[in-house]
Amino acid sequence: MIKLLAATTRDRARLSEILGVATRFGLGWLLGRIGIGSPGDADQDAATLPRRTREALEALGPTFVKMGQILATRGDLIGPEWTSELDQLHSDAPRLPFEAIRDAVEAALGEPPETAFASFDPEPLAAASMAQVHRATLRDGREVVLKIRRPGIRPQMEADLRLLAGLAEAIEASNAEARRFQPLAMARQLARALLEELDFTHEGRNADRLREDLARNPDVVVPVIHWQWSSETLLVMDHVAGVKPDSAERLVEAGIDPQAIADLGADLVLEMVMINGRFHGDPHPGNLLCLPGNRLALLDLGSVGQVSARRRDEFVGFLQSLQSGDPAALADTLAVWSADANVPRSRIERAAGEVVARHGQGPLVMSKLVPDFLRLLREDGLVMPPDLLLMFKALMTMDGVLTRIAPGFDLSAAMRRAQGRILADRLSPERWAATAQAMVWELSRIGNGAPRLIQAAVRRLEAEPPAQASSGAAILTAGRWIAWSILGGGGLIAAALIVS
Structure with a gap:
């Protein structure tokens, strides 16, 4: 509590702003339940609470949007009405006139963009709460985009992180109901994720690593980073033009085969997760582009997950036990994942039996399996290792994208295609x-x-x-x-x- 008081003294203005937004969206009573504000104002419309919470997080900016996105992966802790709403969190923001960010761009480049590039478009191509994107052309004629960090965003986000860390510590010490959410660990995870995303060189390194991982696959494109122009606050990369995988009709109109993209996307996500151990953490339609020749481009690589060889082996065992309909084998994997939860073996076996009964020996539809699986974990008191949560979320997101453009899509076929490569990786x-x-x-x-x-x-x-x-x-x-x-x-x- 002392740390929270110190943080609020230092960041009093930001705390007042947060409380004002919470009150505007009718969340005062929710803050009261965790020890801030008055708990007497009961919510009159609990059905809209998840939606209003999402809107409040969006209004508070990138720190809270990211916190909501992390919570959206915790289907083992919160219900589907919350995860589905938090999944819709976006970081759209008004586009700033270029003159408002010119000083930041010139400081990063060391010169005006008009002299650094053969051409530069001052009209923003896109904008988010953390960055704004502009197009330019290199002297050699190569089309690029500039991802520019919004000026002044870092101090605000650091203030948010201090407030959240102090609040999480106070909650964990005093609120037994909220303690199961591990608020302090979540605050630390949020701080790590945001500080990495604030440094655009981290995203650039992610792109280089994924491009190297996937170099043998000519159908996958990861934009090249131009390091001579890039820094912590500015990222310059190749411009990629394509079609978002959000509609089969749009793909067909562009001469792209939706089924071929679905097969490629499934092979790609399994290769990243099961073989390379490094994967795009948020492959939603806005971060993917379909290109002529039935190719796929990966964009916005600020969130890239890592999964160890041991975890990859456990996940293979998880999928194989589902495909073979073996609840005992699945229970063995769940016991390893929930080792710290001290859950009786009988409850683990019950959960494993229900998962196999619902999803075993049939089509492997991750967008249906994962929410149902996490619900069972939540009901039986089991937990997922944090390093697997992002992986499951990425698989579920990609599965949802591919199912939308190719109805009836089944990940099982991709699993069968991947088995030889997985075995070769294990024996390499x-x-x-x-x-x-x-x-x-x-x-x-x-x-x-x-x-x-x-x-x-x-x-x-x-x-x-x-x-x-x-x-x-x-x-x-x-x-x-x-x-x-x-x-x-x-x-x-x-x-x-x-x-x-």
């Missing part, structure tokens, strides 16, 4: 090389200590009286096991190196 020399290196390190550590351990065991054995011969035999046995472990480990390393 690159993956085994990392495992072999870890084994070498561990065995060398054991090997370095083995002579000392064996010598100590021999000295102990020599000093043992006859009555303790059984203890000496145990020491000799342990020494033999150490030796056999070293030899066996060496054989495994040799085999791994031969395979590599």
